Amino acid sequence: MLRLEPRAQTSALWRYASPLLALALTVALGVLLFVALGKDPVRGLQVFFWEPIKNAYAWSELIVKGTPLLLIALGLAVCFRSNVWNIGAEGQFVMGAIFAAGVALTADANTSSWFWLCILLAGVVGGMVWAGIAALLRDRFNANEILVSLMLVYVAVMVLNYLVYGPWKDPLGYNFPQTKTFEAVTQIPKLMQGLRVNVGVFMALAGVAGLWVFLFRTHAGFAQQVGGLAPDAARYAGFSSRKALWLAFLVSGGAAGLAGALEVAGPLRQLTPFVPAGYGFAAIIVAFVGRLNPVGMVFSALLMSMFYIGGELAQSRLGLPRSLTGVFQGLLLFNLLACDTLMNYRLRWMRAERTN
Amino acid sequence: MDTYALLWAATMNAGTVLALASLGLLINEKAGVVNLGAEGMMLCAAIAGFATVVHTGSDTLGFLAGMGAGALMAAVFGVLVIWLSTNQYATGLALSLFGSGFSAFVGVNYVQAKLPERMHFDIPVLGDMPVLGVALFRHHPLVYGAIALMLGLMYFLYRTRAGLVLRSVGESPESAHALGYPVRRIRLWAVIAGGALCGLSGAYISIVYTPLWVEGMIAGKGWIALALTTFATWRPARVLLGAYLFGGVTMLQFHLQTTGVDIPTQFLSMLPYVATIVVLALISRNPKWLRVNMPASIGKPFVPN
DSSP: OEEEEEOSSOOHHHHHHHHHHHHHHHHHHHHHHHHHTTOOHHHHHIIIIIGGGSSHHHHHHHHHHHHHHHHHHHHHHHHHHTTOOOOOHHHHHHHHHHHHHHHHTTOOTTSOTTHHHHHHHHHHHHHHHHHHHHHHHHHHHOOOHHHHHHHHHHHHHHHHHHHHHTTTOOTTSTTOSOOOOOOGGGSOOBSSTTOOOBTHHHHHHHHHHHHHHHHHHOHHHHHHHHHHHOHHHHHHHTOOHHHHHHHHHHHHHHHHHHHHHHHIIIIIOSOOTTOOOSHHHHHHHHHHHTTTOHHHHHHHHHHHHHHHHHHHHHHHHHOOOTTHHHHHHHHHHHHHHHHTHHHHEEEEEOOOOOOO | OHHHHHHHHHHHHHHHHHHHHHHHHHHHHHTTOOOTTHHHHHHHHHHHHHHHHHHHOOHHHHHHHHHHHHHHHHHHHHIIIIISOOOHHHHHHHHHHHHHHHHHHHGGGGTTOOOSOOOOOOOTTGGGSTTHHHHHSSSOHHHHHHHHHHHHHHHHHHHSHHHHHHHHHHHOHHHHHHTTOOHHHHHHHHHHHHHHHHHHHHHHIIIIISOSOOTTTTTTHHHHHHHHHHHTTTOHHHHHHHHHHHHHHHHHHHHHHHHTOSSOHHHHHHHHHHHHHHHHHHHHTOHHHHHTTSOTTTTOOOOOO
C-alpha cells in the first residue's frame, strides 16, 4: 500500500512543482465536471484558458481583474509569512473603495487632473483603518484576528449598503442603489484608448519589486518573517511580535484599500452594492498558490483572473452558473494544500503491514 | 406580553441554528482540531437539505442529507489536516471558499424552488398555556434537540471514558498516543461529528429557519458559531447560552426593524457581527480565563513517530 515517508529535507523541486500539479488536478476535475454536465470539455477549457488571452482586449480585461488580486495578495503574503491571519481583505477592499468614493464625489469640473492620487491615498487610508481595527483588537485585547477581520467584512458591506441606499444615493439615479458617476477628471489614467487597463498595474508591479526587496534584502523584512517561522527565535532575537502584527495588518489593509480605490475610480466609476466581488477572498488563494513569493503571485493572480473571466464566459457561452469560478478557486486551493504534502513527504509503495 | 413571548420563541429558534453548529465545532476543537470550514459546510448542507426536501418532501431526509454533506466535507478536511498535516487554518479556509462556490453552483436552479407546506409543531396541553405555550412549547423538535445535544455532550465529555479520551487527545496527543489510543483516528471521527452537526445546522436554516435557498444564505453564521466556542471557553452549557444570546441579538435587530425605530436597517443588520467582535474582544482580554478550558493542542498537527 501507499505510505507517506518523511523527507529529511524539504524538497526544492516540489516547492515549485506542487502548484503546477495542483493546477493540473484542478483542470482534470474541471474536465470531469464538464463531462458530467454534458458540456464539451474542450470548449470548457477554451473558455477558461484560451479566450482570456486571445487578443489585446482580452489581455486588458485579464489585467484589470488581475491587478486588484495581485495587490491584495502582496499584502496578504506579508501577513501569512509572519503568521498573522488576516482573512478580511475583502472588507478592507470595500472600505478602501468607500473612502476613495467619498473623496471622488467631492470632485467637480475644476478639480486638478492629479486628483486621482488623492483618491488612491484615501483608499489606502480606508483599508488601513479597517485592518487597524483587527490589529488593535488583537494587540490590546488578544482577540482572534481571523474572526475579527472576517466579521469586519460583513460590517464593511453593510456600511457600503447604507451609503448607496441612503445618503450617497444618486438623486437622479432612478432610485437605483448607487452613487452618481464620478467626474471624468477622477478617472485613473488608462494605458491605452479603448481598453480598461490603467496605471494600477504598474503600482502592482512596483509592489512586487518592493515586496521582494523588503522580504529578501532588508533586515526589517527578515525580522518580520522570523516571527512566523520560529516565534521563540524571534523573541530571543528581540524582534517585536507586536510590531510585526501592526506592520502586517497595515501593509495588507493599505494594499487592499488601494485595490478598492483603483477598482472604484477605474473600471467601476461609481459605488454600487456590487463592489465586493470576492477579490479579497480569491487573493488568499492567489497568495498561497504563488507560494507567498512576490514573483510567483504575479502568475497566480493572472491564473485566478482567468478563472474569473472564464466563469463569466462559461455563463454567457455555455449556460453554466458563474459560480463555477468559486468552485474552481476552492478546488485549486484544496489541491495545492494536498500536493504540498509532497514537499515534506515522499510516497512509497510498502507491503501492507499493520503498524500503529 | 405576547410580543415578548414571540420574541423569545424566535430567539430560541435563531439560537438553535448557532447552537447546533457550535456544539459540533466544540467536539472537534476538544479533540484539538479547528475547522474554519464551518461556513462552507453549512452552505453545502443547506442546499443539500433543501434540494432533498424539494424532491422527496421529507424533512427528515433533508436533515440527513445536510448531515451527510457536512460529514463528507469534514472528512475530506480531516484527512488533509490529520494525515497530511496541512495547515488547519488554510485548509479550513479552502473548505469555506469551496463550499460557498460549490453551493452557489449546485443551488442555481433551486433559488425559486418552494418547499411543501411547513408543519407547525405544538406540544399538546403545554402548548396551550398562555404566554409560556408560545414561548417554549411550540418549537420545531430540533430546538429541543439542541438542548438535549448540549446535555448529552456535557455527559459525554465529562462523565464518560470515551469523552475523557477525546479530551486527552486534544490536551496532550503525545500522552494519548503513548497510552495506545489511535489519536489520528479519534481526531478524524471528532471532525466528522463536528461536520455532521454543522450540516444539521445548515439544513435547519434552509428547511426550517428561513425556509428557502439563496446563494450565501448562511451569511456568516458559521463564523459566529466558531467564535461561540471561544466565547463559551469550550464549555457546552455556555455554548448554548451564548447561542441564545446571539440568537437574541439577531431577533432584536428584526424586532427593531419591524417596530420602525429610526435607525437605518443596515446598522441593525450589523448588530450580530459587531456584537461578535465586541464579545470576542472582552472575553479574550483575560488570557487566563481562556486558557483554563482551551484544549492545549488546539490547531497543532500531531504526527506519531
